[in-house]
Amino acid sequence: MSIDQQVNKVRIDPLSGVPTTGHEWDGIEELNTPLPRWWVWTFAATVVWSIAYCIVYPAWPLLHGATEGLLGWHSRTAVVQDIAALQETRAPILEKIKNAPIDTIEKNPELLLAARTVGRVAFLNNCAACHGAGAQGAKGYPNLNDDDWLWGGKLSDIRTTIEHGVRWDADKDTRSGTMPAFGRDGLLTPQQVSEVADWVRTMADLPDALAPEPAGEKLYNDNCAVCHGADGKGNQSVGAPNLFDAIWLYGSDKGAIVNRIMQGGGGVMPAWKGRLDDTTIKALTVYAHSLGGGQ
Amino acid sequence: MSTSELAPDSGDYEPLVAPAHKVYPKKVDGEFRRIKWGIQLFTLAIYYLLPFVRWHRGPNEPTQAVLLDLPHRRFYFFFIEIWPQEVYYITGLLIIAALTLFLMNAVAGRIWCGYMCPQTVWTDLFLMTERWIEGDARDRIRKDAGPWTWRKIREKLTKHFIWLLIAWWTGGAWVLYFADAPTLVHSLATFAPGSGEAYIWIGILTFTTYVFAGVMREGVCLHMCPWPRIQAALTDEYALNVTYRYDRGEPRQSLKQAAALRAKGLPAGDCVDCGQCVAVCPTGVDIRMGASLGCIQCGLCIDACDAIMEKIDRPPRLIGYDTEMNIKRRACGQPAVYKPIRVRTVFYAVLIIGIGGFMIFTLATRGNLHLNVLHDRNPLTVRLSDGDVRNAYTIRLSNMKPETRRFALEVTGAAGAQVEVVGAPRDAEGRIVIDVGADQTREARVLLTARGAPADKTPAPVEFTAREIGSGESVTARDAFLWP
Numbered sequence: 202m203s204i205d206q207q208v209n210k211v212r213i214d215p216l217s218g219v220p221t222t223g224h225e226w227d228g229i230e231e232l233n234t235p236l237p238r239w240w241v242w243t244f245a246a247t248v249v250w251s252i253a254y255c256i257v258y259p260a261w262p263l264l265h266g267a268t269e270g271l272l273g274w275h276s277r278t279a280v281v282q283d284i285a286a287l288q289e290t291r292a293p294i295l296e297k298i299k300n301a302p303i304d305t306i307e308k309n310p311e312l313l314l315a316a317r318t319v320g321r322v323a324f325l326n327n328c329a330a331c332h333g334a335g336a337q338g339a340k341g342y343p344n345l346n347d348d349d350w351l352w353g354g355k356l357s358d359i360r361t362t363i364e365h366g367v368r369w370d371a372d373k374d375t376r377s378g379t380m381p382a383f384g385r386d387g388l389l390t391p392q393q394v395s396e397v398a399d400w401v402r403t404m405a406d407l408p409d410a411l412a413p414e415p416a417g418e419k420l421y422n423d424n425c426a427v428c429h430g431a432d433g434k435g436n437q438s439v440g441a442p443n444l445f446d447a448i449w450l451y452g453s454d455k456g457a458i459v460n461r462i463m464q465g466g467g468g469v470m471p472a473w474k475g476r477l478d479d480t481t482i483k484a485l486t487v488y489a490h491s492l493g494g495g496q
Numbered sequence: 497m498s499t500s501e502l503a504p505d506s507g508d509y510e511p512l513v514a515p516a517h518k519v520y521p522k523k524v525d526g527e528f529r530r531i532k533w534g535i536q537l538f539t540l541a542i543y544y545l546l547p548f549v550r551w552h553r554g555p556n557e558p559t560q561a562v563l564l565d566l567p568h569r570r571f572y573f574f575f576i577e578i579w580p581q582e583v584y585y586i587t588g589l590l591i592i593a594a595l596t597l598f599l600m601n602a603v604a605g606r607i608w609c610g611y612m613c614p615q616t617v618w619t620d621l622f623l624m625t626e627r628w629i630e631g632d633a634r635d636r637i638r639k640d641a642g643p644w645t646w647r648k649i650r651e652k653l654t655k656h657f658i659w660l661l662i663a664w665w666t667g668g669a670w671v672l673y674f675a676d677a678p679t680l681v682h683s684l685a686t687f688a689p690g691s692g693e694a695y696i697w698i699g700i701l702t703f704t705t706y707v708f709a710g711v712m713r714e715g716v717c718l719h720m721c722p723w724p725r726i727q728a729a730l731t732d733e734y735a736l737n738v739t740y741r742y743d744r745g746e747p748r749q750s751l752k753q754a755a756a757l758r759a760k761g762l763p764a765g766d767c768v769d770c771g772q773c774v775a776v777c778p779t780g781v782d783i784r785m786g787a788s789l790g791c792i793q794c795g796l797c798i799d800a801c802d803a804i805m806e807k808i809d810r811p812p813r814l815i816g817y818d819t820e821m822n823i824k825r826r827a828c829g830q831p832a833v834y835k836p837i838r839v840r841t842v843f844y845a846v847l848i849i850g851i852g853g854f855m856i857f858t859l860a861t862r863g864n865l866h867l868n869v870l871h872d873r874n875p876l877t878v879r880l881s882d883g884d885v886r887n888a889y890t891i892r893l894s895n896m897k898p899e900t901r902r903f904a905l906e907v908t909g910a911a912g913a914q915v916e917v918v919g920a921p922r923d924a925e926g927r928i929v930i931d932v933g934a935d936q937t938r939e940a941r942v943l944l945t946a947r948g949a950p951a952d953k954t955p956a957p958v959e960f961t962a963r964e965i966g967s968g969e970s971v972t973a974r975d976a977f978l979w980p
């Protein structure tokens with residue numbers, strides 16, 4: 202049916218006085234009520250809005266990129282501005298952290314709270330991947346909540362470790378000191394490795410330690426004591442752990458200890474100086490120190 | 497008799513939606529109009545001036561009596577200060593507000609709508625302005641129907657300008673509740689940087705005030721507001737409502753006809769069908785058609801009708817506050833009864849008093865000191881190099897007093913574990929001293945270290961107590977010490 206025919210058929214509904222659309226179902230007709238005026242205006246306004254939007258904001262995709270928009274708005278610029286605004290609000294307290302000597306921060310509640318907050322966030326972003334979200338550590342990655350420190354637990358020690366990393370060759374001041382691979386490099390025979398391991402386990406008072414061979418002690422004194430000390434207390438300047446305490450980075454069963462003596466080496470931690478600014482490193486240091494094990 | 501029987505026969509076709517028609521409420525004077533003026537002045541004065549009322553709380557505390565301090569998350573109401581975790585007081589307040597609305601309704605209908613609702617108060621204010629500039633209803637109808645003249649344009653422009661001014665002032669007063677009013681007024685007036693957000697809110701509220709009070713008016717009550725629907729479901733036959741006493745008014749007739757009938761000793765209705773009640777109605781309702789959703793019960797038709805009754809020398813209150821029950825009783829010749837004390841009014845009143853009393857009691861007795869303890873989750877326990885076991889906790893000590901306070905932290909339980917607080921060394925007497933600033937919360941990290949691990953690894957209960965040095969006031973929180 203053509204439009205003309207339809208127009209000819211327009212019927213006015215006698216009750217409401219409104220024209221019908223001409224559609225009819227079982228005697229029920231459809232009124233052609235005009236749209237409410239507010240609706241039409243709102244619709245027109247949205248059309249105008251969308252056109253204006255296309256003009257002032259980036260909208261149309263082109264072969265390379267998109268139209269720029271009159272406002273020059275850019276999502277990346279917006280992020281940069283937001284970050285700048287954030288930094289501005291944080292600036293005063295960060296400035297205070299920056300200027301305070303590191304060992305005074307924990308004594309000042311305001312600075313401690315701020316440093317721990319900044320430090321925790323930095324920790325979650327950068328350190329948690331290895332040390333865990335609560336700094337609880339994992340096999341091979343030290344738990345920072347305890348009081349056992351490979352490279353020292355004083356604020357200055359922790360800061361140096363964070364700044365220069367551990368066995369991080371790209372940094373010339375990095376913490377270095379590598380355990381030889383006694384077994385792999387043939388410095389000790391597997392039998393000797395086993396004896397040393399038994400000796401260490403006895404000295405550490407592990408519950409299931411076997412009665413040690415006297416050879417074990419001699420082997421220990423000849424090969425290990427130079428770093429780990431005759432008393433087994435370790436040496437923080439070379440990152441040699443205390444062997445006779447209750448904390449075992451790689452596990453305390455004999456297999457784990459044998460494996461360590463066979464393979465030698467040690468964990469690696471990146472140097473953060475340059476990647477994180479000094480204030481953040483300071484805050485991180487305070488955070489790690491305040492977890493509980495700081496000295 | 498139901499009200500629909502009173503409605504004049506409107507033919508066999510009744511439109512689903514009343515065709516929009518513009519309401520031109522006429523000026524009226526009388527008892528209820530004066531009450532309305534009074535309430536209007538009172539409520540508007542509160543709204544516009546309250547932010548400037550000062551209240552002294554102590555040094556470094558805001559001096560504004562009513563302040564919603566969103567950046568610092570504090571709500572101040574005269575001597576009451578609410579912290580975010582106490583937001584249930586606001587819930588209680590809202591419950592009381594709803595119950596008060598129900599109680600008012602059970603006693604005398606839509607008092608809220610007629611006299612106190614912001615929609616009514618501001619619409620009244622806008623109507624007053626309109627009347628002042630464009631004249632009373634008759635003039636406005638004539639002018640609106642007539643051609644555009646310079647005078648009409650000038651009047652319309654003036655009216656909308658003043659409306660916008662009122663709306664702008666309304667929006668302006670709103671933002672003053674969220675910051676120190678005098679300071680904010682100053683920075684707004686001097687376009688100080690950083691007040692952009694305030695301008696945006698003022699803009700939004702200017703717009704809504706202008707649209708609701710100037711353009712939509714009764715449309716808000718008729719089409720947007722939920723209260724008329726709820727109210728209709730809550731009312732009963734003993735509630736006073738603005739009512740046309742058709743038993744007295746009908747049949748309507750002219751004064752002459754009525755006088756003739758009365759001379760013959762026959763009954764005659766008092767309503768002279770002058771239409772004044774409709775003319776003054778701000779929502780365009782004909783109250784003589786019975787109770788309706790459109791009637792906000794402002795009582796202005798009572799004033800209009802009373803004025804007519806006085807002129808024709810008949811008793812007043814042909815339209816008045818009346819109950820459905822009394823209409824029925826009078827129709828059967830029984831005396832009117834009033835029962836303001838009914839199950840529902842008592843029920844609402846008891847609830848209001850109960851909840852209000854409980855809130856006042858808890859407010860008056862609530863501590864101004866709180867302690868929360870959070871056990872470290874990750875790791876739950878730490879083994880130290882000598883085999884000792886450590887648990888770490890974060891405590892939060894909230895001091896709601898406007899002065900700095902000094903507390904000693906005591907920890908009991910956990911088999912004599914050693915206590916240490918990061919950054920809080922012990923004083924000469926061996927106490928762990930924690931200072932908490934005025935109206936502040938302080939967070940501290942507490943380390944408990946227990947010698948070795950017992951054979952029985954059940955968690956040991958630990959009690960943290962912060963005791964104020966001097967007053968001895970204390971607060972306690974519980975947690976547990978876990979073993980690896």
Ligand code: SF4
Nearest residue numbers: 609613615717721723
């Ligand atoms: S109907 Fe709603 S908006 Fe209108 S006066 Fe009553 S409460 Fe206010």
Ligand code: SF4
Nearest residue numbers: 777791792794795797
């Ligand atoms: S009918 Fe009377 S009481 Fe109801 S809104 Fe109109 S003037 Fe007010």
